[in-house]
């Protein structure tokens with residue numbers, strides 16, 4: 001029986017879930033996989049805190065360095081989170097010639113170059129299935145199942161919190177603040193939801209997907225991200241009237257003029273498969289040049305789904321010669337030349353535009369004239385029944401237009417005396433259909 005010594009850093013939500021599965025399914029893994037995962041050491045800030053799992057005190061410590069330097073540890077599993085200490089301790093683990101498994105998307109997005117370089121130099125495995133899409137095996141899908149393909153695009157719903165909030169807004173007509181509160185009460189949103197609702201968490205995951213899908217280094221700062229805090233229940237309702245739903249999409253695609261990568265609220269046709277990914281579910285749709293679209297769907301977070309992905313990595317490592325030097329072609333490819341990501345202002349898109357305007361003659365013509373000046377053409381519109389002299393919504397869909405022209409036109413429109421407040425601008429996607 002092969003024995004793998006595990007050093008676990010962090011016994012929080014995911015660390016606790018991992019401990020639970022590894023202990024309850026120990027026999028199953030031994031019988032089916034021929035491997036015995038021994039949790040040799042655990043580092044946790046407050047070892048005596050009340051928690052669901054109760055590992056023996058003898059393997060607990062508050063000092064993560066003790067764990068990564070322990071000779072009985074073959075694989076360090078980092079489930080602490082954050083980008084500072086987690087970076088230090090993973091680098092130390094690699095220098096100690098330990099293999100590393102992590103679920104830390106923020107760390108890999110922001111410090112991926114240094115970590116993958118050191119893993120490559122030390123010839124150790126670095127595995128991170130749980131960092132994107134929780135329990136969904138999309139990294140393994142990319143690394144193995146789609147290996148014969150050049151990936152052309154990624155369209156993904158990779159933040160369960162925002163997908164849950166947008167689903168509630170769509171189904172019940174709730175506004176953003178109400179839906180966020182509901183998500184917090186149900187445990188789908190943190191007390192401080194900034195990373196999720198501002199699209200940063202999804203951008204972290206997209207940075208990892210782009211690196212491995214397109215093969216090359218990624219500057220996290222080059223990925224544009226826009227969250228859902230400005231989406232109103234009106235926008236959701238108007239989008240519905242046009243036959244669309246609003247989703248927070250992570251998008252990356254190779255175009256004739258370069259690579260696009262961004263996280264944004266997006267109008268998607270309601271018949272699109274991603275438009276039907278609801279509640280806290282995640283989905284990652286990859287287009288391979290040989291396979292066409294392939295979609296991974298499932299639970300993108302939570303202790304057990306995420307720990308399941310961590311265990312998949314542990315099993316992968318256990319099947320290798322863990323003492324020998326590692327040549328991981330995928331990591332080598334992802335350390336290739338930096339991928340030049342186009343600036344958001346140089347993309348082309350269709351747009352949903354929502355204005356609040358004073359209902360008086362000539363307003364629609366005035367807006368159309370400004371859009372026309374910037375060569376933006378209108379494909380559809382909704383204008384509510386007349387309420388002379390009152391503020392009414394005016395919604396326009398555009399044909400494809402350069403983002404810089406839309407921005408310039410909106411700057412002018414927002415200054416018109418008949419326009420109240422700032423325009424809402426949401427990009428539209430056919431998402432590969």
Ligand SMILES: NC(=O)c1ccc[n+]([C@@H]2O[C@H](COP(=O)([O-])OP(=O)(O)OC[C@H]3O[C@@H](n4cnc5c(N)ncnc54)[C@H](OP(=O)(O)O)[C@@H]3O)[C@@H](O)[C@H]2O)c1
Nearest residue numbers: 010011012013014043044045079080081103104301302306
């Ligand atoms: N939660 C999810 O559904 C999910 C899904 C995918 C990926 N992830 C990723 O998985 C990682 C862990 O997330 P989580 O939700 O399990 O977080 P968590 O519940 O906050 O767990 C982290 C644990 O690590 C402990 N810790 C912090 N610094 C430490 C240190 N220096 N030494 C030892 N222990 C330390 C924390 O203790 P204190 O609480 O006392 O600080 C906490 O118990 C993160 O990178 C996260 O992004 C999470």
